[in-house]
Amino acid sequence: MTIATGAEFLKRMERLKSDVWMDGARIEHPYTEVEPFRSVLRAKSALYDMVHDERYSTILQAKDKQSNFSFEIPRTKEDLIKRRKATQLWANQTLGVLGRSPDYVNTMITIMAGAKDFFSENDPAFGDHIDRIYRRAKEHDLTFTHTFVNPSISRKPFYPDGEGKEQAIATKIVEETEEGIIIDGARLLATQGGITDELLVVPSAAFIDSDYLFGCTVPSDAKGLTFINRPAYKKESVFDSPLSAQYEEGDAIVVFDHVFIPWERVFLYRDEWLMNELFMKTGVESFLLYQAVNRQVVKTEWVLGIAQALVATFDIERHQHIQGKLSEIIIALEAMMGFVYSSEAQAELNDYGIMVPKLETLKACASYYQSTYPRLIEIIQLLGASHFIAAPSEKDFNSEIAPQLERFVKGEYVSAYDKFQLIQLARDLSITEFGSRQLLYERYFYGDPIRVLSSLNGLYRPKKEALQERVHRFLKREK
Numbered sequence: 290m291t292i293a294t295g296a297e298f299l300k301r302m303e304r305l306k307s308d309v310w311m312d313g314a315r316i317e318h319p320y321t322e323v324e325p326f327r328s329v330l331r332a333k334s335a336l337y338d339m340v341h342d343e344r345y346s347t348i349l350q351a352k353d354k355q356s357n358f359s360f361e362i363p364r365t366k367e368d369l370i371k372r373r374k375a376t377q378l379w380a381n382q383t384l385g386v387l388g389r390s391p392d393y394v395n396t397m398i399t400i401m402a403g404a405k406d407f408f409s410e411n412d413p414a415f416g417d418h419i420d421r422i423y424r425r426a427k428e429h430d431l432t433f434t435h436t437f438v439n440p441s442i443s444r445k446p447f448y449p450d451g452e453g454k455e456q457a458i459a460t461k462i463v464e465e466t467e468e469g470i471i472i473d474g475a476r477l478l479a480t481q482g483g484i485t486d487e488l489l490v491v492p493s494a495a496f497i498d499s500d501y502l503f504g505c506t507v508p509s510d511a512k513g514l515t516f517i518n519r520p521a522y523k524k525e526s527v528f529d530s531p532l533s534a535q536y537e538e539g540d541a542i543v544v545f546d547h548v549f550i551p552w553e554r555v556f557l558y559r560d561e562w563l564m565n566e567l568f569m570k571t572g573v574e575s576f577l578l579y580q581a582v583n584r585q586v587v588k589t590e591w592v593l594g595i596a597q598a599l600v601a602t603f604d605i606e607r608h609q610h611i612q613g614k615l616s617e618i619i620i621a622l623e624a625m626m627g628f629v630y631s632s633e634a635q636a637e638l639n640d641y642g643i644m645v646p647k648l649e650t651l652k653a654c655a656s657y658y659q660s661t662y663p664r665l666i667e668i669i670q671l672l673g674a675s676h677f678i679a680a681p682s683e684k685d686f687n688s689e690i691a692p693q694l695e696r697f698v699k700g701e702y703v704s705a706y707d708k709f710q711l712i713q714l715a716r717d718l719s720i721t722e723f724g725s726r727q728l729l730y731e732r733y734f735y736g737d738p739i740r741v742l743s744s745l746n747g748l749y750r751p752k753k754e755a756l757q758e759r760v761h762r763f764l765k766r767e768k
């Protein structure tokens with residue numbers, strides 16, 4: 290077993306030869322040496338180094354010291370609490386803005402392997418496959434991203450190719466051989482697409498046709514696999530854009546051009562029942578949400594810290610509405626922590642012996658954050674106001690104009706340099722392309738907010754119906 294160091298992780302990324310396009314050109318290798326990916330890979334390597342740091346290793350390593358925490362299957366409530374602390378520790382390192390820290394998708398693979406009997410229900414081979422996928426990932430401390438959305442052209446699986454023939458749009462199985470399956474089509478979207486060791490293709494329930502029902506992993510540099518990345522966001526120095534310059538992950542359209550997937554990488558195959566039950570029955574959905582909301586707790590702490598720093602720098606805390614805005618962030622933080630603790634307190638062992646935090650609570654939490662995060666960012670904008678626009682750059686502070694900046698735009702208690710270092714951080718979180726993407730991320734990365742609400746309503750049906758029954762008993766004057 291290996292627990293990778295940051296240097297070992299970077300060495301692997303240096304060798305990665307995936308096919309990533311951006312702005313009409315193929316991105317040159319190695320990704321570790323040049324932007325757009327150099328910085329984010331370094332940020333991830335720091336996470337791996339933390340696992341070896343004796344200040345954090347008790348929390349960040351699994352109890353058996355054979356892997357990092359993300360590969361450990363929680364069996365008790367204590368295991369869950371340890372996982373919470375580890376997730377928050379890693380998230381804190383990147384201010385909660387890194388969506389694909391390695392624990393996100395690793396957790397999904399770990400929980401699926403913990404529930405491998407689920408995948409064996411119709412064919413023992415698939416349980417064996419997910420177990421092998423997990424063991425390989427753990428042994429080599431691999432990183433993944435995932436894709437589970439079909440392209441949206443009218444939501445049709447096929448489209449005419451111009452000559453009247455139908456061509457696949459959403460990724461589907463086009464051939465099956467003794468050795469494996471061949472898949473063709475596209476998927477949306479993969480954050481960090483092309484810069485993780487492997488990609489997890491999560492089965493999509495959008496089409497009932499069984500050609501679309503499969504789950505597998507694929508190396509990012511597999512033949513025929515292409516990632517079409519959005520243009521990278523503008524990065525200046527760490528002073529000017531502290532978040533964009535360090536944590537720009539990229540988001541990619543994923544194209545599978547007749548990609549061969551050996552059977553040992555396929556864990557779900559043409560099985561609608563397994564597809565529909567996968568997320569809830571195995572505990573995967575609870576654990577994906579548990580990772581996400583713990584990251585969001587940390588992010589909210591950072592938002593509160595940044596807001597308080599702005600308020601102190603501008604010396605505006607005496608105004609009641611400013612106190613009210615800070616309290617709004619405090620309420621969000623307390624609510625998020627309450628959701629997390631409640632999900633742990635209500636955790637139960639599932640059929641596979643995994644201690645699963647309460648799904649309803651976590652889904653309510655995720656939905657709450659989808660609508661709350663935009664308000665938190667609005668508060669940062671309201672506090673920053675024109676400071677975010679009249680913001681000198683690091684080059685200005687290093688030029689002969691610097692004394693004028695120190696004279697005219699310094700803070701009450703801080704230098705202009707220190708004041709604008711903070712303002713640039715708040716600006717990058719709230720109004721830059723990076724900040725706007727973060728907003729969209731928190732709204733959508735877990736799925737469309739409308740459908741999350743609708744699914745929460747469905748999940749709550751037994752409890753709602755019991756409550757409805759109580760109302761009727763009251764009206765009938767029954768005890």
Ligand SMILES: Cc1cc2nc3c(=O)[nH]c(=O)nc-3n(C[C@H](O)[C@H](O)[C@H](O)COP(=O)(O)OP(=O)(O)OC[C@H]3O[C@@H](n4cnc5c(N)ncnc54)[C@H](O)[C@@H]3O)c2cc1C
Pocket residue numbers: 434435436437438441477478479480481540726729730733734735736737738739740
């Ligand atoms: C920054 C970012 C990063 C992401 N990273 C990843 C990733 O790494 N991996 C991954 O798999 N996915 C990722 N996603 C994609 C995410 O899963 C989707 O954004 C999400 O599932 C919503 O799908 P969509 O974007 O196609 O929106 P759509 O489904 O097209 O929805 C667009 C709008 O139409 C409405 N709408 C559409 N259909 C319906 C309907 N049937 N009923 C009601 N309303 C409807 C929605 O409410 C919404 O307002 C990411 C998204 C973002 C924004």
